[in-house]
Amino acid sequence: MPSDLLQSTVPPRNRPLRAETARPGRGLSTGQARRFRQLSELTRLELMAVDIMTGRVLDSTGIDSFQIVPGTLWRHLATTSHPRVVEISRKVLCCAIPLPEAEDCQAVAMGFAFREPCAPPSDLVLASVESGWSQERLNHWVSRQHVTTTELLRSVVDCAWRQLLLADEMQSLRSELTRSTERLEQTYEEINLLHGLAKNLQFSRSPLELSELCMNRLHGLIRSEGTAIWIEERRGGSGRMLIRGRIPFDELGLARILAGSEAHDWSQPLVLNDIERSCLGHDFPGLHNLAAAPIGDASRRSGWIVSVNLPRNRSFGMLETSVLGSVSTILGSHVRNLDLKEQQDEMLLSFVRSLVSTLDAKDAYTRGHSERVALVARRLAIEMTLPEADLHDIYLSGLLHDIGKIGVDDRLLHKVERLSADEFEAIKQHPMLGYTILVGLKDLRQVLLGVRNHHERYDGLGYPDGLKGEEIPLMARILAVADSFDAMQSNRSYRDGMPLEETERTFREQAGKQWDPQVIEAYFACREEVHALCANWRPNDGTLLSRSAH
Numbered sequence: 001m002p003s004d005l006l007q008s009t010v011p012p013r014n015r016p017l018r019a020e021t022a023r024p025g026r027g028l029s030t031g032q033a034r035r036f037r038q039l040s041e042l043t044r045l046e047l048m049a050v051d052i053m054t055g056r057v058l059d060s061t062g063i064d065s066f067q068i069v070p071g072t073l074w075r076h077l078a079t080t081s082h083p084r085v086v087e088i089s090r091k092v093l094c095c096a097i098p099l100p101e102a103e104d105c106q107a108v109a110m111g112f113a114f115r116e117p118c119a120p121p122s123d124l125v126l127a128s129v130e131s132g133w134s135q136e137r138l139n140h141w142v143s144r145q146h147v148t149t150t151e152l153l154r155s156v157v158d159c160a161w162r163q164l165l166l167a168d169e170m171q172s173l174r175s176e177l178t179r180s181t182e183r184l185e186q187t188y189e190e191i192n193l194l195h196g197l198a199k200n201l202q203f204s205r206s207p208l209e210l211s212e213l214c215m216n217r218l219h220g221l222i223r224s225e226g227t228a229i230w231i232e233e234r235r236g237g238s239g240r241m242l243i244r245g246r247i248p249f250d251e252l253g254l255a256r257i258l259a260g261s262e263a264h265d266w267s268q269p270l271v272l273n274d275i276e277r278s279c280l281g282h283d284f285p286g287l288h289n290l291a292a293a294p295i296g297d298a299s300r301r302s303g304w305i306v307s308v309n310l311p312r313n314r315s316f317g318m319l320e321t322s323v324l325g326s327v328s329t330i331l332g333s334h335v336r337n338l339d340l341k342e343q344q345d346e347m348l349l350s351f352v353r354s355l356v357s358t359l360d361a362k363d364a365y366t367r368g369h370s371e372r373v374a375l376v377a378r379r380l381a382i383e384m385t386l387p388e389a390d391l392h393d394i395y396l397s398g399l400l401h402d403i404g405k406i407g408v409d410d411r412l413l414h415k416v417e418r419l420s421a422d423e424f425e426a427i428k429q430h431p432m433l434g435y436t437i438l439v440g441l442k443d444l445r446q447v448l449l450g451v452r453n454h455h456e457r458y459d460g461l462g463y464p465d466g467l468k469g470e471e472i473p474l475m476a477r478i479l480a481v482a483d484s485f486d487a488m489q490s491n492r493s494y495r496d497g498m499p500l501e502e503t504e505r506t507f508r509e510q511a512g513k514q515w516d517p518q519v520i521e522a523y524f525a526c527r528e529e530v531h532a533l534c535a536n537w538r539p540n541d542g543t544l545l546s547r548s549a550h
Ligand SMILES: [Fe+2]
Pocket: 401, 402, 430, 454, 455, 483
């Protein structure tokens, strides 16, 4: 080993140098060969690629190369993990630059330079003889080597090494950038999908409708052969399987697949890749991979989302399961919210029933009036093509329109004789009393204007606010017609019910005066159904419409 090393010795890589392990025919890997050529271009040196285990020259960028380099050189230079320059004699320099590690080949790029023209040292003469070179060939080789200083050679080698490291780093950054861009695009599409779904989470959307939307968006995003969503149509009831693309199993098949994965931790989507070689693959020909996520948790599982058969070069992984998990969470939350809303509606209706029962108990003559007004008002609203949500509000408002009579003296409500002006004024307080009773109840806020203004007149002569025409809330204008119809048709303590012909003549005469002509027109358009509603109503039948029955 030369004693005049120019660089401090780098700790050896603890690799035994065993020439006997060299395998004939072993060459540079593709990566090593590329790096070897790059180093030669950057340093402008004739380089030899040397196997560090054997000293065998595997490749060369010059015209000539030794078959094997002197052991005193390669044994020393091969132990470095960084470029090194050594003086192998007073006038001859040798550099070694590690090539990338490969599975079955560890190599360095080795080059020579002369500090001044001179005869080669004995090591190189021996190597040339072992390689079968003539003296002339050796002289020719020497004449092609650069004449330089140690410092300059070291700078050139270091610069080439750093440039390649930078190139490696750039390549690594480019690869990471590509991966990040792909992840970003996927994340953007996922956010876009979730945003689109979030905008469609209205209570008016049934689980089936939202499932259809989810399935279409998921199918476009995951790009598998098939996407399916099995969803309960009603709580605890039967379900439906929606399919986009091709799914190689039916509902029963899906149940079998899921039953076979009972042990899976369903807090995460189920992923089955390489199905074809499994028993499942034999049972379901054409199924080669699958991802499934439950809709809802174990306490309220209302369906499943399944994606099957990605293109052959893809497997289900983090990206796909993340989207499936997010969409199933949204769908599960929507179903749970609909359940809660239904329970809330039922509670509200029970409360309204209690209030109506209390009112009915005060006046046997008006028993059922509230329910009939609610049914008639709702029918008129249907005729006027109002939306579903308004129908429910109008129905509730009809049930509660006279609730203020709870606060009116029973004797006035039951009085057979003609009421005095003061007594009539007392009864006229009931719309405001009803409003006052209900105004603190947030869930009944939507019915307040119907309760307060159902005794307004279209000509402005009504009470309590004296509103006129379309100043009167539409709900109240509809209730006014329904209320008057039932009141004129029903017996009271002080009079019998009015014949239908007379009621309808009054409607025609008072349209545009007492009542909104559009509502009167709606009445005449559906008069037979209105009559049937009232005729078919029976006391104590206890039938109040729930929202779901609408
Ligand atoms: Fe009233």
